[in-house]
Amino acid sequence: MVELLKLAPTADELAGRFAAAGHRLYLVGGSVRDALLGRAGSGGDLDFTTDARPEQVQKILRGWADRQWDTGIAFGTIGAVRRGQTVEITTFRADRYDRESRNPEVAFGDTVESDLLRRDFTVNAMAVQLPERKFVDPHDGLAALAARVLDTPAAPEDSFADDPLRMLRAARFVSQLGFSVAPRVRAAMTAMAPEITRITAERVQAELNKLITGAHPRAGIELLVDTGLADHVLPEVPAMRLATDEHMQHKDVYTHSLVVMEQAISREEPGRPDLVLRMAALLHDIGKPKTRKLEKDGRVSFHHHEVVGAKMTRARLRALRYSKATIDEVSRLVYLHLRFHGYGTGEWTDSAVRRYVTDAGPLLDRLHKLVRSDCTTRNRRRASALQRSYDSLEERIAALRAQEELDAIRPDLDGNEIMRILGIPPGPLVGKAYKHMLALRMERGPISHEEAETELRTWYAAQPPH
Template sequence: MQSVAAALARLGDLAASPTVSRLANAFAAAGHELALVGGPVRDAFLGREINDLDFTTDATPDQILAIVKPIAEGHWDIGRAFGTIGAKISGETVEITTYRADSYDGETRKPDVVFGSSIEDDLMRRDFTVNAMALRLPQLTLVDPAGGIDDLMAQTLRTPAAPEISFGDDPLRMMRAVRFVAALGFTLELDTAAALEEMSDRIQNISAERVCEELSKLLRSNTPRAGLELLVDSGLAAIVLPELPALRLEIDEHHHHKDVYQHTLTVLDQAIEYEVARQNLESPDLIVRLAALFHDIGKPATRRLEPGGVVSFYHHDVVGAKLAKKRLRALRFDNDTINAVALLIELHLRFFGYTEGAWTDSAVRRYVRDAGDQLERLHILTRADVTTRNRRKADRLGFAYDDLEHRISVLAEQEEMAAVRPDLDGEAIMRILDIRPGREVGEAYRYLLEQRLDDGPLGEEEATRRLQAWWAGREV
């Protein structure tokens, strides 16, 4: 946390930048107010990188356009109905929004858009006090009607208005509260936390797409665990992500197993650490994090209490993959993400057979083939899934996976395994067997692929011999 003086100095430097100074001068010359607002002001106090430039003004959208057109390389008015105009100025993208004084009907999160005339009123209708601060330009005057600086210093998240009113106006703010707890490391003010729990069912008024967007932002934060715990404890998860609280399985006095809920959060923590450390994926990686969060959601449905105090979860990988697809579709994730997450969940237990006996090269090839373009993510998820406190067991599993990755690397160098294909393609198969396109070509192709996976590259001559022998001996 930076001091007020240091934050204001940083904001002063930002105000002197070409983009901000050109905007400030243009609005002042036109006789209109302009202020840097929200996230940039908050992040200046937190010492965080400032990425987005958001402004607010008393000018109407038409007036904003008239002011920015002469100084912008480009502009757009896709948010015009809500008072927002976007522009690119001195190479930077900015958004400028007219003061708002919206009213809500209490049933949906879509407000009746009403433009306001006061920056103080505009700030008081925002989500949290730490986001309800502004810097007047070009005067460099800080506007903080809700006590955002005090809350920043106390690392507290609080709504400017009464939380019942704020969450009632826009229930999506409850999801944003969860995200900011994770992203900022803040705690919820007591009344705000109580309202979150009491009003959690209001999240049902929000579209799945908007919930998906907030959940994705939460998972992309550096430390999402605190936010996910709040999501569960507040009751929000029971509505938007019920598979997560369902992991808190009852443990009776005769049957014992690890706490699946806490295990899942630890796997997510460790997956993020591996994701960052390995640097083979762009971080944050949403697919890795979703797979870590969902990897054991099949356990509640497959739990069996066996004799002798044993608890089993047979086929929870397959069941979990199906449940993950269903939930991610309901949340409107895209198909590529859904399929990737489901594949990782389905494969996340495959490695543990490696420690029970040495895999053949054929088994290693199949592991790579089945993972496809998700292999690096599977490496991360599988390593992260080791949460045992038994150091000897953890080391044994870690060394075993090191060995597996080494063998994959060696085989890849020898065979270009990432693109494993039969030695003969479909056209060659049809020519050798003198058959036309159809089901038989596919059967022959799959036979040759199995031969390739079992024995490595065969060469055209040997592949032809095996193909002909298979064709002659097959049952018609």
């Protein structure tokens, strides 16, 4: 705590002002938890709780804060900035919930103990009284922190009934902090999993993003699946447990997908978690259960699962209110993740390589990482062969890129030139001609302007009368 407060001199300044006004002030929340975990330098906002009412807080901050706002005043929260440090100060709360939504009936409390009782987990229910710097821990949060266990201050059934989003937060903290959940918390999550449907898609998405970009996303996802929460927020993931992969491996598609995600993470730039890559790795095989077919020779096939999976990915991410850009990128990677396997032993033509690069577009680097991560076979010879084959493809891409500027492939004639050469006005025929010239560019690579014009005229002569 001392180290934390050294890094946050605003806390002592603020405490002095509250004490002078006759009010108590406590530092609470994630900053206390992180300081005890040795992460005091990780930055972030500082959260405080106080017996002062919001109007009194505003008066205390006046003349001290560089800026303050009251967007959360209905919930007793006033925000402010002092020398670049953001603080949020909330009056003691003793809320009640209608247990139909997650909206509390806001009620102010009189003690820090009652305020800490309403918090999500005991590791977040510790406080430091200021300026005395007295540690307050009525729910043994420090012991839970030492054991790296998530437990609730109140009975978990009551906590989750008040706010079902806390169940997703548990999985998120498992991912971010590497904690486990207490047996009674796991039992309550399992029994109350359907309650998560009370939460809006936007809130669910925000927690999933933090979970997937955490340090241990596999553990968080496994908790969601094992407790049944995933059945309501990402049902396609637990559904993969029903499918055996096409190589008749002992692992199912679900486990395979978790391994692929871990391997994709290992290929990220350090300290820069890639939500799109991780999500694509997790979902790349979700089309397999729907395309599963038992062949005559006893093997299992999943023909066109990448096409089905891309459609399923798009539908799920749309339901979770992801941005159009994220939906397009993740579903595109799912759609393309099998394309490489047509490369075989290197028989692709230059045209096929150009199409691979063009279809991937700005996702090419992520596609490289996803495809390489998708190799989870224990057969070292087969794994080495696949990696060599992909090495060969990347080398050919590099060679063609050097020759042809692959990242910006365009037809040798643009729309204006097509209209000028053929003497036609804007319309569908111009688009049709453009597509023909683009296909020609893919097939043959760059050609001279004279050759391109000849090819265009030949194509146009073969078209039906207009």
